[in-house]
Amino acid sequence: MTRTQKELSQRVGPMFPNSFDVLHAIGYNYSGSGNCRRCKARILWYRTPQGKRMPMNPDATTHWASCPYAKDFKKQKAAS
Ligand SMILES: [Zn+2]
Numbered sequence: 001m002t003r004t005q006k007e008l009s010q011r012v013g014p015m016f017p018n019s020f021d022v023l024h025a026i027g028y029n030y031s032g033s034g035n036c037r038r039c040k041a042r043i044l045w046y047r048t049p050q051g052k053r054m055p056m057n058p059d060a061t062t063h064w065a066s067c068p069y070a071k072d073f074k075k076q077k078a079a080s
Contacts, residue, residue: 020060028054038069 020030027049036043036055043055043063055063064070 020056023056023060036063036067036069038072039067041067 023046024030028046031045031047031053033042033044034055035041041063042058044058046054046056048054055067057063057066
């Protein structure tokens with residue numbers, strides 16, 4: 001385990017698996033900030049290792065989990 005990984009595990013802990021440090025460590029790349037089109041919340045766009053865009057909340061949780069309109073997103077498969 002590298003020093004950075006050790007620090008991450010100590011800082012993150014089991015309750016917070018989605019810190020931005022962890023996201024970076026597993027290959028997610030920040031691609032810009034914005035606002036949710038539906039609930040207007042401030043979000044941070046990340047690109048996953050699979051190349052998909054994923055909106056994150058400022059507290060490093062996925063916006064899918066907290067957006068009141070998350071169900072609508074899943075319907076919009078054509079959204080780029
Ligand atoms: Zn939203």
